[in-house]
Each structure stands twice: as structure tokens, then as C-alpha cells.
Amino acid sequence: MPATRTINKPPLVAVVVVILTVVDDDLRVLLIKRSAQPFRDYWALPGGLLADGETLDRAAARKLLDETGVQDVYLEQLYTFGELSRADGKRAAAAAKRGIAVAYFALVQHRQVRLREGGEWQPGWHDGYALPALAFDNNAVVDYAVRRLRSKLDYTNVAYSLLPRQFTLSELQQVYEAILDHELDKRNFRRRMLSLGIIKAAGGTRMEGAHRPAQLYSFVKREPVVV
Amino acid sequence: MPATRTINKPPLVAVVVVILTVVDDDLRVLLIKRSAQPFRDYWALPGGLLADGETLDRAAARKLLDETGVQDVYLEQLYTFGELSRADGKRAAAAAKRGIAVAYFALVQHRQVRLREGGEWQPGWHDGYALPALAFDNNAVVDYAVRRLRSKLDYTNVAYSLLPRQFTLSELQQVYEAILDHELDKRNFRRRMLSLGIIKAAGGTRMEGAHRPAQLYSFVKREPVVV
DNA sequence: CCAAAAGTGTTCTGACTACACCCATGC
């Protein structure tokens, strides 16, 4: 008797994607400006309804591709939020559509992204540590994504998706510092990255402006590692 | 332009709950026998559709209560699975209903549970390490739950939900050993539990059969700790 | 007096932290 309850309207199912990148020393989030109610004119995470016959993962990948032109990057399901409508008391009533939102997070190289152009409101990168009030409960979703990213940084290779195939240790360290939002010791950082087997020295070196040549490294694996 | 796609049938949304307990030295999972297609006569996780206006968390708590009579225990969202139909090639076609399943896991004290009675097929506890082939992708869901539980055991108080308010260290250790599926050193275990501040000595002692009196302990907090 | 579980300390190792100087290069 697996409880066949009175049948009722299925809720809408949306995916939303927290698309993160690191530019210079900053963690950034991709947001779009809403043109429809509810939360019209609020910044929001990119997202949309599941298309027919589409899996959740594919829907998330599609949204990511739509917004950035990027695919084959780190993309992980985060959490499923129960109601699209929450936060922002005034608008909550208008927003009382029934639905659930499956949140994902993605990590992209800033330089590979081509944002959609034209249209009244451009999507844009926002400082992950100084977001405005977003639509729905999107602030909570971003917080959640950042927390998850931080904890995975420690023991996985997630960062592969934020850097080109070869990179210097300083570049990698900058990425870590931007995400963790604090400084790291150069020597300890190198030791750890190498001894955990996350990265390895790649062939060459590269000149970094007016300095001496820097050893290049690469990730041992450039796919999501299951944890 | 948040992509208003061609509108399509919303998928069904179900919650499923991995209800875990520890009996003696064994980790057990609560399963029910399906009486309907697809996967008729297969064992499956308890679950059902979201009722009108219900949040996901409430739906999960309701399923838990229906099956066990238990509430106010550890209950956490696990993962959202994209398709109800998967695994079991032969039946997959018949099972091609479109839907997503939001999985939760719950930890209950075996002694507090009152299983539903009557009805053709009783729900029952199954050895978590020797499950039959379950309906849908439920085997994967259980695996996922056990992995998550194991990792949380290390640094949270999740186990509070598996023991009465007061317990001996041996009892706690048995619970840990059942879940982790390996033995632990008594001295190291005590030291860690106490130094992490997960448990504290409670007032009294208790006689454990034909032995000397054992110190009683309690959890410092008996609510889910956010991580 | 024996069986059963409770209780207790020390040593070793590996990981993480903190910390300061020299080197190669471009300008």
C-alpha cells in the first residue's frame, strides 16, 4: 500500500543554476534581471522549467549552455528547494505559484563565457560577497553553493573547471583564495596540492610578465570526482 | 528573458524516505513491498506524491510518520533523482512514467517504531548491507544515504536520533560500528566523542546485565546541527 | 573463580601551521 493519496496538481519543477567564476581575486556569480512577475526587475539566478522528457542534469546543462555558451564543466546538484516563493514579504503573495526548484552549481572559466547579448536586460557577473537582494530565495541558494564549493575545494579537484589546462601555482592559489576569502601560505599550499595528488607538474614553464619563468601544473584529473 | 519555454506537462514529484535504524549490531532499512505497477512485488523505499500545498520537508516527515509513527527525528534531504524509471531493463519500459523523486533520509530508534499492520504486505526492516534488487533506482538511493550518514557521523551529532536520551558509551560505539561497518577502538572512540563535544557525561550509571555499572552519557545537542 | 563488559595512558606517526630568505627576470 504505498499510499496513493488523492491526486492533486503536480507542482512546477524548475532548475536554477548558480554559475560561479573567479576573476582576478574575486568570486563572481552570474545573475539575470527578471523581466516578468513575480520579482520583476530583481536580479535572479538563471533557471527555467524542465523541458519535456529532459532529465534534471540535462536541464541544468542546457541552462548553463544558454547563458554562457559553456559546456563540459563542473556541474553538480546542490539541493532542492521546496517553494519558489519565499523571502520578500511584500511580493510573496503575488509569487504564490506552487513549485519546486532544483538548484545546481557550475564552475566556469570566465574567459570562455560569452554572455547573451541584446534584450532589455543583460545578464552579468556580480561580486559573490556583495549580492543585492535577489528574487525568490536565491540569496540562500548562492550561499549554499559557496559553502559547498568551499568544502569541496579542500579535498577534491573541483577547481579544474576554473582554470585552463595548464596554469601556474600562483594562479591556482589565487583561485583558492578568492573562493575561501582568505590568504594562504604559498609553501603549505604547494605541498598540499601536490601531496594530495590533485595536481602534478606539467612539462613547461611560462613567463609571467616581468618575472622569472614559472613552472606549469595541470590537474591529475579533469573530470568531476565522486565524493 | 528567463527563457519561457514551450509549456509542457509538469513531471510528477514524489518524496522517498530512507528510514534507517540500528538493531544490535546491524544497520537496517525500512522497505515496503509494492502492490502496484511498475515494479509490482518489488521491495521499495516508502514514498509518495507531494500533497497539495505541502512543502517537501513536510511531505517527507508525513511519510515517515505514516510508516513508523515517529516524528521529531533526524530527517535530511539527500538528493533529487531525475527519473523514477531506471535500472531493471525488462521493466523499464513499463515504468516510463515521467517524474522526479526527492530523497530524504531519516534516523529512528528501532524501539520507537510501530510499523503499519494489516494489508497484504507488511513493511519490514532489511539488512542495509544485503538488500535485494529494489524498485526504481532505490538501491542507489540507499547507498547514497548510507554514504552520507557515514560521513556525517564523523563530525556531527546525527546519531542522537538513534539512541535514547541517555546511553552508555558501549551502546554509542555499537551504533557507530554498525553504520561504519568496522570496529573501533574503545579508548580512541571515547576520547574523540568527548573531545569533539558531541556527548557529555550525564548524571548516573546503569547496570548492564552481569557487569559493572556503566557511566551514562547524553548528547550535548539533540537537534540536527547545520553543516 | 570465571565470564563479561567497563574503564584507563602512552607512544608513534603524519598532517597542518607558522615563518624568512634567495633567485631570475624585465625594465
Add this chain to the structure above:
DNA sequence: GCATGGGTGTAGTCAGAACACTTTTGG
């Protein structure tokens, strides 16, 4: 020759792992 970033080693601390014997009690 100097500014810039690249590269390197050591000492201290802490947490986890391994490990064996004594005590209390009931039967």
C-alpha cells in the same frame, strides 16, 4: 639596480592510530 613574483625548508603542535591490562560484578 631594483621591483616583482617564483621558489624553497624547518620546527612545533595536534589529532588519529595502535595497543594491553585491571576492575567490578553476577552467576
